[in-house]
Amino acid sequence: MLTAPNIPHNTDEPQPAHQFDDVVQQRGAEVLGMWLFLVTEVMFFGGMFTAYVVYRWESPAAFAAGSRLLDEVQGTINTGVLLTSSLTMALAVMAAHQRNPKRLAWLLGLTMALGTVFLAIKFNEYHHKYVEHHVPIRGMFHWDGPDADRVQLFYGLYFAMTGVHAAHMIIGIGLMSILLALVLRGRLKPGSNAVEILGLYWHFVDIVWIFLFPLLYLIDRHV
Amino acid sequence: MSDHGPSLWLYLIIYVILMALVGATVAAAFVNLGPFNILTAMVIASVKAVLVVLYFMHVRYEKGLAWLIALGSTVWLALLIVITLGDYLTRGWS
Numbered sequence: 001m002l003t004a005p006n007i008p009h010n011t012d013e014p015q016p017a018h019q020f021d022d023v024v025q026q027r028g029a030e031v032l033g034m035w036l037f038l039v040t041e042v043m044f045f046g047g048m049f050t051a052y053v054v055y056r057w058e059s060p061a062a063f064a065a066g067s068r069l070l071d072e073v074q075g076t077i078n079t080g081v082l083l084t085s086s087l088t089m090a091l092a093v094m095a096a097h098q099r100n101p102k103r104l105a106w107l108l109g110l111t112m113a114l115g116t117v118f119l120a121i122k123f124n125e126y127h128h129k130y131v132e133h134h135v136p137i138r139g140m141f142h143w144d145g146p147d148a149d150r151v152q153l154f155y156g157l158y159f160a161m162t163g164v165h166a167a168h169m170i171i172g173i174g175l176m177s178i179l180l181a182l183v184l185r186g187r188l189k190p191g192s193n194a195v196e197i198l199g200l201y202w203h204f205v206d207i208v209w210i211f212l213f214p215l216l217y218l219i220d221r222h223v
Numbered sequence: 224m225s226d227h228g229p230s231l232w233l234y235l236i237i238y239v240i241l242m243a244l245v246g247a248t249v250a251a252a253f254v255n256l257g258p259f260n261i262l263t264a265m266v267i268a269s270v271k272a273v274l275v276v277l278y279f280m281h282v283r284y285e286k287g288l289a290w291l292i293a294l295g296s297t298v299w300l301a302l303l304i305v306i307t308l309g310d311y312l313t314r315g316w317s
Contacts, residue, residue: 028286035289039296046300050307057311072249079245087238090279094228196281203280207272214264218252222260 014191030193034200062150067219075217085114086206089199096195108180115173168205228281237278
């Protein structure tokens with residue numbers, strides 16, 4: 001069994017885990033790991049985006065009709081909220097690098113709050129869709145107009161894509177709460193890259209919404 | 224260039240640009256650009272995504288491997304969409 005050489009070190013500096021040569025290599029491996037996961041996430045969401053592209057190409061009018069009945073005001077507000085949460089997350093990563101746990105805690109809390117606002121608005125929108133009989137479930141969906149099956153498909157994609165996105169946000173907020181608890185108890189090791197790694201995940205979730213918003217909410221709005 | 228990433232000012236500038244682009248997306252959606260509406264929306268969204276990747280996700284400050292992965296995922300997604308469309312667009316019956 002290999003053992004690490006006994007290198008004398010300043011105990012104030014963060015030490016790499018035993019399998020790494022130094023902290024730079026460790027951070028590189030951690031960042032790479034999250035990026036590889038995000039690549040799988042790109043393909044995961046990508047499948048639904050591809051379905052959207054195909055069916056919008058086939059039924060543009062039906063998709064436009066469905067899109068028009070989404071609330072672009074709430075969608076725009078949510079886009080702003082999520083972008084702001086990305087800013088606060090990036091600033092939280094900066095606070096972690098600067099070893100400022102108080103600022104880190106505030107910024108993590110703020111990011112979580114903004115994420116929760118996004119979800120509240122989202123579920124409000126879902127409720128509206130339910131009341132208007134646009135939930136794409138047999139027996140619950142009702143549409144007066146042509147191509148009802150394709151409009152139902154649009155709403156199916158809407159709920160699936162924003163729903164999976166919302167699930168990702170819930171997971172992100174959950175992970176943030178764990179990190180926040182660690183920070184508040186002083187249990188987050190200085191030099192830990194956890195905030196940065198979580199930040200990568202959160203920014204990815206933001207990027208997915210950056211594309212979801214115009215594709216779902218802004219089809220043929222000029223008509 | 225800082226080792227850890229952008230300065231506070233740079234983060235704020237990027238944020239303001241991103242919010243302005245959100246406004247631009249919404250405004251452009253209500254203008255009749257014909258077939259260019261969707262292209263405009265996607266170009267603006269791509270610019271926003273690139274800004275988030277480069278600055279918020281620090282890829283601008285990373286070594287080549289991060290760039291490769293970020294670009295690679297884009298390429299792979301493009302393959303998925305383009306080749307799938309290659310099927311649908313050439314069927315001739317639907």
